Amino acid sequence: MSTREHLYSVVASVQPVIHGVSAQEMDADTPCPDFDVRQVANHMLGTIEAMRRVGASEPLDPQDPWGTNGDNVRETWREDLSHLLVGFANAWSQPESWEGEAMDGAMPRQMVGDMGFVEVMLHGWDLAKGSKQTVEYDDAAVERALEILDTIGEQGRSGGAFGPEVKVDDDAPAFARVLGKSGRDPEWSA
Numbered sequence: 001m002s003t004r005e006h007l008y009s010v011v012a013s014v015q016p017v018i019h020g021v022s023a024q025e026m027d028a029d030t031p032c033p034d035f036d037v038r039q040v041a042n043h044m045l046g047t048i049e050a051m052r053r054v055g056a057s058e059p060l061d062p063q064d065p066w067g068t069n070g071d072n073v074r075e076t077w078r079e080d081l082s083h084l085l086v087g088f089a090n091a092w093s094q095p096e097s098w099e100g101e102a103m104d105g106a107m108p109r110q111m112v113g114d115m116g117f118v119e120v121m122l123h124g125w126d127l128a129k130g131s132k133q134t135v136e137y138d139d140a141a142v143e144r145a146l147e148i149l150d151t152i153g154e155q156g157r158s159g160g161a162f163g164p165e166v167k168v169d170d171d172a173p174a175f176a177r178v179l180g181k182s183g184r185d186p187e188w189s190a
């Protein structure tokens with residue numbers, strides 16, 4: 001199955017996590033190194049919008065292409081992020097979103113969509129762990145994330161998007177292997 005077929009299920013899994021984060025948990029640690037809950041939310045608000053724009057064939061913000069330079073967390077951040085995630089899934093649900101090159105030929109559109117998909121899944125888990133919640137993803141979506149990380153994981157690590165791979169047993173659950181390949185410890189706790 002293609003990544004496109006799993007977008008809505010992953011977004012649906014993350015939605016209750018977003019709305020379950022309390023104001024008191026915004027400063028809590030997360031498994032994402034150097035990011036507390038607020039910083040993960042801020043990062044997602046910027047990057048998900050940027051990746052939505054790529055999927056919708058809209059230009060990136062020339063001042064802040066990946067949306068990581070400002071403070072995007074407002075009082076309504078939960079609703080904002082919820083809306084952006086649906087917009088991201090809508091943009092990338094179109095078959096043509098996956099064809100050709102993005103950003104003036106800098107990267108294949110398939111790679112951007114795959115990265116966005118993994119980003120939503122991983123940061124959804126980061127938010128869940130930081131706010132003492134759980135998140136469960138569809139098995140087929142997790143298998144697709146594993147395939148993506150097998151393909152782009154090393155490139156992501158060398159580019160700083162992922163931390164060093166965390167060794168996970170080959171027979172560990174698929175999501176634990178996804179976390180390990182992305183530089184996260186599946187056993188992390190605050």
